[in-house]
Each structure stands twice: as structure tokens, then as C-alpha cells.
Amino acid sequence: MANRRATPKELPDAVREAVERTIQATVGGAQNTRDRTRDTLDELVKTAEAQARDVRERVREALTELEERRPATQEDVSALRKDLRAITRRLDAIEARLPAKRGSSSRSGNGRKAKSPTRSSKVAAARSAAKRSSGSRASRSR
Numbered sequence: 001m002a003n004r005r006a007t008p009k010e011l012p013d014a015v016r017e018a019v020e021r022t023i024q025a026t027v028g029g030a031q032n033t034r035d036r037t038r039d040t041l042d043e044l045v046k047t048a049e050a051q052a053r054d055v056r057e058r059v060r061e062a063l064t065e066l067e068e069r070r071p072a073t074q075e076d077v078s079a080l081r082k083d084l085r086a087i088t089r090r091l092d093a094i095e096a097r098l099p100a101k102r103g104s105s106s107r108s109g110n111g112r113k114a115k116s117p118t119r120s121s122k123v124a125a126a127r128s129a130a131k132r133s134s135g136s137r138a139s140r141s142r
Contacts, residue, residue: 072080
């Protein structure tokens, strides 16, 4: 009976049933494929986002490093000079308010105030004192 041929009247129903069975059989497989594809795409998107964050961070670090290594411009040097002049003026004002040192007279022999040494002469004196002390240390170590 299995080999029985369908009559023309039964043929459209038989074809319809065969198509429905085929569709039902493939629907489950298609859903599995769709779910696997969706999972794969989700993983791909997560990986791409993580890599984009890494690249973004590396670019920020590179820009920061470039900014740090950038040579000083004329504007930078001018700003530094301006700041240095302001600091020098403040230091001069502070030094002017300091009391005079004991043991040194504030007046010279001619009755006028003795001029205080300039900062450059103080620096030069400190350097020569440092050279003398380093030289005496070297002779003592021999």
C-alpha cells in the first residue's frame, strides 16, 4: 500500500502535507542556526567593543606622551620668563623685609648704608664656597 499512487484529487493534499512536514522538520534546525548565529554575533560585538576600548586608551596614552615630549614653544618660554620675573620680584621684596644680620654693620665707613650684595654675587659666593669645600674633602680622602 505504501507504493500506492495518489489519485489526482488526492495529489494537492499529499503535496501540501509533504511540504508542511518538510517545513516543520527544518524549522527546528533553522531556529538552532539562528540562535547560534546570534550568539556568535554577540561575542563578535563584545570583542570588537573591548578592542576599541583598548585602542582608544592606547591613542590617549600616545597623545599624552607626544604632548610631554613636545619641545617648548616661544610662547612657553615667554610665559616661563614672565613667571620667573614675578618670582624674582617677590623674592626681592621678602629679602628687603628680612632683618639685617648681626655682626655686620649696616653702615659703611662713609656714613651711607652699605649696599646689600646682589643675588648673582650671593650665588657666585656660594659656588666658590662649595668648590673650596669639595676640594678640601678630596685632599682629606687622600
